[in-house]
Amino acid sequence: MNSASIIQVTLVIGVTLLLTSVSYSLFITYLILKKFSDFGDSSCKLNEYAPNGIGYTRMVDDVPSNEKYFLLADYGSDPYSTRQHSIPDVLLKNMEKDKETEF
């Protein structure tokens, strides 16, 4: 090995070691901030609000990469569009308020 390649190898090793040290210190700093400064991650899961779980209507593995378009074609329109609803008074009032501010 000549001196140029020794310098190159040493440089590569040095940079790798430095990057490793940076990685560890960044990660530990993140853990410290997480432990001492940041609180309250969202912990609610679907089963708390859907006691019957997910009702799968399609579950296909290993589909072609253009499957996305078929999926969009099958589910792209609102299945509930024909249902009529009464809107609570509070929400109606807010809609009216917003209309007033628009003009």
Added chain:
Amino acid sequence: MAVLCKSCAGRLIFNPASQKLECKNCGSSYRPEDVEDIYASRDSKYYDTRVYTCGHCGAEVITSDTESSTFCVYCGNPAIVFSRISREYKPDGLIPFKITKEEAISNITKKFMKNPIVPKNIAAKCKPENLRGIYIPYWVINADFTEADYISGEIKRGKQTITKYYSRASETRIRNLPVDGSRILNDDTSLKLEPFYLEDSKEFDEDYLNGFYSNTSDLRYNDLRNSAADRCHKLVAEEVVKSIPKNNRNVKVRDSIYWIDIDDDPIYMMMPVWFFTFMHKGKPYTILVNGQTGKVVGTMPWQNSRVIAIAATIFILITAFISYFFIAAPNGWINEIGQVYLFAMATLIAFGLTILVKGITGLRRIYKNLRLTQSEGIFNYVKKRQA
């Protein structure tokens, strides 16, 4: 409006510890349902409130009693003035405060104040007058939810990584999902406050509001639909990802379509939240405490000098350790012990580079949470509302 003590005509305040209205003058206590408010009509759809407006951020804070507000609970600014008496729609129900102000302070102190990186002067600010209890409006909905997802995952085959695609569609019946009914409070923040347990909910009685502030829902129907749909999408997508075969790595939901249909008569509720607001280095911060469970939500500012010192110390120690490990390899790298050293070193480096991504992602998330705590989101929502 305020209800008065039957014995001495003193002001009654709801005490979360006893779940009763208590008179500060004579110490009498009453169950809220036993107290008759002479100003309120049981059958009325409305109740009277006092509205205060913050001259700094424009937020409106509502009290139902005679307590005057001294600073904005959203931005901590003292420029708050009485604006008007307003008639608001009565919510269907509420969850009364269970956590007292003292318990809320204790929870915040336990989490934030006894650690080396939070500035010491913030601990001094964590006192009763800086804490306000607010009933936040929520809509509790039942809904039908349909979602279709296009998902990708990566499978390793030898040295090759193959991308696989999956399609999932589902119909889910959603029950009792709480959706934040205020445009002021950021949805990400309100999400973190959950869970609220509806078993403790009571029929709305404005006596529960005595001693607290409240906010009314400013959502339109479409806002509610969109918020509810986004919320359901997050929950369903998280679950759908679990249905992908386990040998996949880096599973991502590439595209989703979702539709929601909210049942008639969603329940308009008020949920209890303690707001701890303070200014630090010219920026407003708001730490929240769930008034039912005591869960603390928020990101405290930290002392940069301390965090940098800690990070630098870790960096120096690890660099010294790795360098020593590298230099102290016995008799070069070619014998058996040298090979073990080489393997250990490679593992250390590989692991280090793996956690680099985790560290950066985690730090970015903490900074995002800090920005939420700094009330910028709240400011934006308020500005939007004012526009």
